[in-house]
Amino acid sequence: MTDGLRWVNEAYPDGYSIVFCEDLTPEEVLERLGARRESVFPLTRFEAQEIEARNAADEPYDLDHLDDLDVEAVEELGFLHPSTNAVIRAGSIEGWSFAIQASASYVSAVSYLPTLSQGTRVIAASRDVNAVQRVEYAVDGRVLSSFDPLFPAYDDGAEPLTLGWPSGERMNPTQVLEQLESWFGLWMPKDSEERRLPAAGLSTTDR
Numbered sequence: 001m002t003d004g005l006r007w008v009n010e011a012y013p014d015g016y017s018i019v020f021c022e023d024l025t026p027e028e029v030l031e032r033l034g035a036r037r038e039s040v041f042p043l044t045r046f047e048a049q050e051i052e053a054r055n056a057a058d059e060p061y062d063l064d065h066l067d068d069l070d071v072e073a074v075e076e077l078g079f080l081h082p083s084t085n086a087v088i089r090a091g092s093i094e095g096w097s098f099a100i101q102a103s104a105s106y107v108s109a110v111s112y113l114p115t116l117s118q119g120t121r122v123i124a125a126s127r128d129v130n131a132v133q134r135v136e137y138a139v140d141g142r143v144l145s146s147f148d149p150l151f152p153a154y155d156d157g158a159e160p161l162t163l164g165w166p167s168g169e170r171m172n173p174t175q176v177l178e179q180l181e182s183w184f185g186l187w188m189p190k191d192s193e194e195r196r197l198p199a200a201g202l203s204t205t206d207r
Contacts, residue, residue, distance in 0.1 A: 026090035035200030
């Protein structure tokens with residue numbers, strides 16, 4: 001019995017990006033996304049989102065309300081900087097690692113798939129605050145499929161038929177996650193929201 005994926009869409013009403021990488025550790029995923037290994041620090045979902053919100057504020061504020069967070073440590077590691085506009089957490093489950101952000105800011109701004117998929121395969125799904133969706137599939141450095149599930153016929157990947165998405169079938173975000181869960185056996189534990197997972201503070205402007 002697993003928690004599946006459909007809960008992710010309900011838990012992230014303002015958007016999300018979730019990436020699954022086969023046979024990589026969470027730390028390797030974060031490094032391939034652009035993090036330095038020594039800068040990875042464990043965070044809960046709430047802490048990650050609070051850091052993003054703090055960095056986006058016109059006037060940065062302190063994080064003293066996060067009683068269990070080592071604020072000095074995250075500041076030394078570069079998390080508390082205006083250019084750090086993406087905080088991504090990563091975990092692992094049954095041969096896959098997942099990376100998740102409570103928005104689609106990083107995956108929509110950075111061409112990360114070729115590097116992330118070197119020597120492995122990657123499945124990614126995202127939905128932004130405007131309900132714009134994206135599904136992508138990359139293998140060994142090549143983006144084979146990349147499309148909006150509302151318009152699956154318009155696939156920008158190198159081999160659009162590889163993923164075998166149901167032809168002409170529009171899917172809402174919950175259906176998309178259910179489809180990926182069914183095909184690949186992907187899922188993410190609900191308790192990962194509260195757990196401290198390896199996290200990295202990244203920038204969409206420095207790439």
